[in-house]
Amino acid sequence: MSNAYEIARERYAEHGVDVDAAIAAMDAYPVSIHCWQGDDVAGFEAPPGEQGGELGGGLAVTGNYPGKARTADELRADADQALSLIPGQHRFNLHAIYAETGGVAVERDQLGPEHFARWIGWAQDAGIGLDFNPSYFGHPLAASGVTLSHHDAAVRQFWIEHGKACRRIGAAMGEATGSPCVTNVWVPDGSKDTPADRKAPRERLAEALDEVFAEPLDAVHNLDAVESKLFGIGAESYTVGSHEFYMGYAIKHGKLLCLDTGHFHPTEVVSDKLSAVLQWVPEVLLHVSRGVRWDSDHVVVLSDELRAIAGELVRGGYGSRVHIGLDFFDATINRVAAWVIGVRATQKALLGALLEPWAEVADAERAGDLTGRLALMEEHKTLPFAAVWDRYCEQKGVPAGAGWLDEVRRYEENILSKRV
Ligand SMILES: C[C@H](O)[C@H](O)[C@@H](O)C(=O)CO
Numbered sequence: 001m002s003n004a005y006e007i008a009r010e011r012y013a014e015h016g017v018d019v020d021a022a023i024a025a026m027d028a029y030p031v032s033i034h035c036w037q038g039d040d041v042a043g044f045e046a047p048p049g050e051q052g053g054e055l056g057g058g059l060a061v062t063g064n065y066p067g068k069a070r071t072a073d074e075l076r077a078d079a080d081q082a083l084s085l086i087p088g089q090h091r092f093n094l095h096a097i098y099a100e101t102g103g104v105a106v107e108r109d110q111l112g113p114e115h116f117a118r119w120i121g122w123a124q125d126a127g128i129g130l131d132f133n134p135s136y137f138g139h140p141l142a143a144s145g146v147t148l149s150h151h152d153a154a155v156r157q158f159w160i161e162h163g164k165a166c167r168r169i170g171a172a173m174g175e176a177t178g179s180p181c182v183t184n185v186w187v188p189d190g191s192k193d194t195p196a197d198r199k200a201p202r203e204r205l206a207e208a209l210d211e212v213f214a215e216p217l218d219a220v221h222n223l224d225a226v227e228s229k230l231f232g233i234g235a236e237s238y239t240v241g242s243h244e245f246y247m248g249y250a251i252k253h254g255k256l257l258c259l260d261t262g263h264f265h266p267t268e269v270v271s272d273k274l275s276a277v278l279q280w281v282p283e284v285l286l287h288v289s290r291g292v293r294w295d296s297d298h299v300v301v302l303s304d305e306l307r308a309i310a311g312e313l314v315r316g317g318y319g320s321r322v323h324i325g326l327d328f329f330d331a332t333i334n335r336v337a338a339w340v341i342g343v344r345a346t347q348k349a350l351l352g353a354l355l356e357p358w359a360e361v362a363d364a365e366r367a368g369d370l371t372g373r374l375a376l377m378e379e380h381k382t383l384p385f386a387a388v389w390d391r392y393c394e395q396k397g398v399p400a401g402a403g404w405l406d407e408v409r410r411y412e413e414n415i416l417s418k419r420v
């Protein structure tokens with residue numbers, strides 16, 4: 001055991017914190033790693049070489065760093081590489097466009113668990129859970145940017161069937177992996193300019209969701225989530241699935257509410273929303289992202305807000321009610337490194353929260369000692385967190401410091417750079 005860790009243990013003990021218990025508690029916070037960082041949200045519907053068409057849905061990936069995954073096998077290999085550099089056991093989050101259909105075109109409303117058999121086998125071998133998402137973008141029937149709330153019943157029905165198919169796939173994933181799959185519905189539906197009618201699309205979306213969710217599925221295998229958004233590129237004036245819309249829907253129907261940290265006004269913070277929405281919804285799905293001026297989906301870093309979110313999770317005892325997922329995509333840097341940076345940052349925030357001597361801050365607050373509250377919060381920021389993080393990484397058999405980057409560079413040289 002390193003001297004630095006021993007000293008850290010003593011320093012935290014002075015504040016009543018058991019460092020070993022904090023490290024052990026990290027196992028209760030798996031992070032769902034989003035597949036789409038590995039290939040810029042391209043998916044495998046189009047053959048290799050023809051991928052990367054119009055993404056649509058207000059989503060935008062910038063950059064063309066070499067080496068992106070072109071096949072599911074490459075994406076799995078890249079994910080394996082990332083997972084080997086991240087401490088702990090995690091989950092993997094797939095979109096429907098990552099189906100493997102053996103070169104045969106299968107429409108999204110026809111997708112089934114068999115098209116994810118290799119993903120499921122991979123997850124079983126790795127001992128990890130899977131999460132899932134219907135893909136309501138990058139498709140001719142989503143070209144207008146409107147899907148489940150479309151005024152054309154035929155278009156709407158196509159997307160309803162897609163949603164139903166995806167819930168069944170999610171349930172199959174959950175059953176096969178022995179861990180419930182969170183199947184998250186996000187639709188881009190909205191309007192670039194001021195709509196004449198805000199009401200009818202919302203009525204159609206509510207009805208369409210009712211159809212999507214009509215089939216009862218065992219929550220042991222599948223958990224339904226719904227994700228709101230403030231606006232998207234090309235849908236600046238109106239978003240059908242706004243926060244209020246989905247908050248109401250989730251409360252009424254007992255669904256998980258997905259809070260994407262990039263989907264609110266920049267002065268709003270998800271850390272403040274957690275204890276509010278968890279009064280009313282059973283569970284929350286987090287999409288941890290980093291918006292820079294807008295929902296730009298930058299790689300997650302150890303920001304004040306990420307630390308605040310982790311603090312709320314730990315202090316609120318929400319570990320079992322909040323599912324942590326990541327949602328970012330940056331094509332200007334090594335994509336495997338992007339995963340590792342984002343997940344490790346999230347874990348640092350969680351470990352920092354588990355180590356925080358919160359009881360003494362709460363005591364000061366209860367006693368009306370607001371000076372003491374602020375002073376202690378500031379002092380806690382410089383407790384020797386790094387030595388505990390290093391110890392946690394060592395325990396889990398992954399590099400503690402920036403050594404992981406050497407591994408990624410080796411992988412880039414041997415594997416990624418050969419992809420042309
Ligand atoms: C791929 C998307 O990021 C994802 O489906 C959705 O969660 C989103 O955040 C859209 O902005």
Ligand SMILES: [Mn+2]
Nearest residue numbers: 227260287327
């Ligand atoms: Mn999201």
